Amino acid sequence: MPTRDDVCVLIPTYNEAAAIGEVIDGFHDQDLQNVLVIDGGSDDDTQQISADHGARVVEQSGSGKGQAVREAFEHIDAPYVLMVDGDGTYRPEDAHALLEPLLSDEADHVIGNRFADMESGAMTRLNRVGNRLINRAFETIHGRNFVDILSGYRAMTRESIERFDLSSEGFGIETELSVECVKHNVTTEIVPIRYESRPDETETNLRPFRDGGIILLTLYRMAKTNNPLFYFGSVGIASLLAGGGLGTYVGVEWFTRGISHNVLAMVGGIAIVFGVQLLMFGTLSDMVLKLHREQMHRLDQVLDDDRDRDERSRE
Incomplete structure (x- = not known):
């Protein structure tokens, strides 16, 4: 004790x-x-x-x-x-x-x-x-x-x-x-x-x-x-919002004033693609992490069972 x-x-x-x-x-x-x-x-x-x-x-x-x-x-x-x-x-x-x-x-x-x-x-x-x-x-x-x-x-x-x-x-x-x-x-x-x-x-x-x-x-x-979905997902959502905001601005300028913003449109598109990729990566990372934790939990259970058997054998 x-x-x-x-x-x-x-x-x-x-x-x-x-x-x-x-x-x-x-x-x-x-x-x-x-x-x-x-x-x-x-x-x-x-x-x-x-x-x-x-x-x-x-x-x-x-x-x-x-x-x-x-x-x-x-x-x-x-x-x-x-x-x-x-x-x-x-x-x-x-x-x-x-x-x-x-x-x-x-x-x-x-x-x-x-x-x-x-x-x-x-x-x-x-x-x-x-x-x-x-x-x-x-x-x-x-x-x-x-x-x-x-x-x-x-x-x-x-x-x-x-x-x-x-x-x-x-x-x-x-x-x-x-x-x-x-x-x-x-x-x-x-x-x-x-x-x-x-x-x-x-x-x-x-x-x-x-x-x-x-x-x-x-x-x-x-x-x-520890929580890759939050880590990568938060950046991904921010990137999506930024890209969506730029896209909205470019669209409004094009339809209302006939002004094209090619550079801004490209940046907005890249931001959207980047955001989607981060969300996908975060989701996959979260799945891998959960699988790893499940395997570690099973391994701990096996080790605990082995210890219990060893203790019973000593008795």
């Missing part, structure tokens, strides 16, 4: 000296002693404070939260990973709720839902609207409602992490993790957590418009391999 000794608490940090000590102590109080702080080269005392409070400290070789998380996974051997921000906005007391589905083998990835219990003022109105927009976009593009895909408090099995193909450098890492869960059909649960305001002494590294744009681009980019 897995225990909390099998869990590594992963804390990506950058200039979190005001809160990191209390965060680490909080997890130690929850009997989670294996704490890894991956630091992005803080110019305050984050690294020293982390070490003084009993955490293992690694300075990342690059920059950005996404790069830090990907590099940290290479330093973790524990079968379970609990990822949390080091700014004091998440409660260590919620660790049990996040880990329980993993330790009981009910899920391979657990996301903490900040909106279930959010302290007043913990999130600005702009960030709240942005989160809602991004979650709605995720549901539309990738077909799953994870409620809070940008949550930085989540737990996952080492086995599921090894299936992910992560490339995000910055704050898009949470989005990428969520998309990979859908892509690889990883069993995912959502649990309510408490989200609190940042301590007065700390400053956020988040830039709402820049990082929000990056996250939306990450959602769209990853649709190429």
Whole structure:
């Protein structure tokens, strides 16, 4: 039976000296002693404070939260990973709720839902609207409602992490993790957590418009391999609309004023043909993807049956 000794608490940090000590102590109080702080080269005392409070400290070789998380996974051997921000906005007391589905083998990835219990003022109105927009976009593009895909408090099995193909450098890492869960059909649960305001002494590294744009681009980019019909179809429809608009304009000019726009007519025709081809390609890609997923699902079932037979034979 897995225990909390099998869990590594992963804390990506950058200039979190005001809160990191209390965060680490909080997890130690929850009997989670294996704490890894991956630091992005803080110019305050984050690294020293982390070490003084009993955490293992690694300075990342690059920059950005996404790069830090990907590099940290290479330093973790524990079968379970609990990822949390080091700014004091998440409660260590919620660790049990996040880990329980993993330790009981009910899920391979657990996301903490900040909106279930959010302290007043913990999130600005702009960030709240942005989160809602991004979650709605995720549901539309990738077909799953994870409620809070940008949550930085989540737990996952080492086995599921090894299936992910992560490339995000910055704050898009949470989005990428969520998309990979859908892509690889990883069993995912959502649990309510408490989200609190940042301590007065700390400053956020988040830039709402820049990082929000990056996250939306990450959602769209990853649709190429997870929902190709949407990825190629959206461009194809845009091309069809543009070509149809140009064709309509050329037709009106020809019939009402006798003016021919040969170049515009050619461009419009190319746009229409291009749009139709993209829609066809997106449809075919979607069919191939569904067939691949069905084959992988059958393969997983065969492997599960083999494991069950091996366990029964040992007994």
